Amino acid sequence: MKPLFAALFAIFATPALAGDPVAGKQAFAKCRACHAIIAPDGSVVQKGGKIGPDLYGIIGRQIGSLPGYTYSPSTIAAGADGTKWDEAMIAAFLPDASTWLAQKTGDPAAHSKMAFKLATGGADVAAYLASVAPPAN
Numbered sequence: 315m316k317p318l319f320a321a322l323f324a325i326f327a328t329p330a331l332a333g334d335p336v337a338g339k340q341a342f343a344k345c346r347a348c349h350a351i352i353a354p355d356g357s358v359v360q361k362g363g364k365i366g367p368d369l370y371g372i373i374g375r376q377i378g379s380l381p382g383y384t385y386s387p388s389t390i391a392a393g394a395d396g397t398k399w400d401e402a403m404i405a406a407f408l409p410d411a412s413t414w415l416a417q418k419t420g421d422p423a424a425h426s427k428m429a430f431k432l433a434t435g436g437a438d439v440a441a442y443l444a445s446v447a448p449p450a451n
Contacts, residue, residue, distance in 0.1 A: 333401065338442025341435035345369075348430070351446055359446045366428060372399050373444045388415045388424035401440035408436035 342360060350362035351370045359370060367383040377393030378385040392415050397403075407414045411426035418424075432439065 333405065333437035333439070333441030335438070335441040335445040337435065338438035338440065338445075341432070341439050342442055344430070344432060345439065348428070351443075353448070369443055370446065371448050372404070373401060373440075373447045374398050377403075386415075386425055386427045388412075388419055388421065389426060391415075391421070391424070392418045401437070401444050404440040404443065405436035408432040408439060 345366075346360060346362035348363045348366035349360075349369050350364065351359035352368050353359060353370050367380045367385075376396060376398050378389040378391075379393055397418075403414075408431075410431050411428040412424060415424040415426050416422050
């Protein structure tokens with residue numbers, strides 16, 4: 315009975331989201347057209363566009379709250395309750411941001427400014443973003 319318990323424990327103790335940050339760095343190339351990753355001190359982690367918000371420190375940041383970026387009303391509504399991004403939410407958001415926002419806000423008309431849909435690799439991109447995040451407080 316003990317081996318069975320150990321096996322079950324191993325299965326349920328394994329994180330549900332196991333993205334690969336190395337693969338995520340490669341997949342992030344698709345995101346760079348709109349997003350950069352720039353630390354507050356100005357050091358560039360990833361060059362990229364400025365159409366979307368800077369993704370440095372997105373893990374743990376309240377949804378829709380980066381100062382200086384104009385989010386869609388739906389994105390602001392998604393974070394109005396204080397919800398902060400985590401890897402699982404980012405992985406779920408990337409395939410279809412507007413659908414994710416509609417589910418999060420309960421508003422079927424919710425939309426995101428992000429039109430790009432990352433069909434695969436969302437967990438990897440989330441793991442990559444976590445790997446370049448500032449240390450947790």
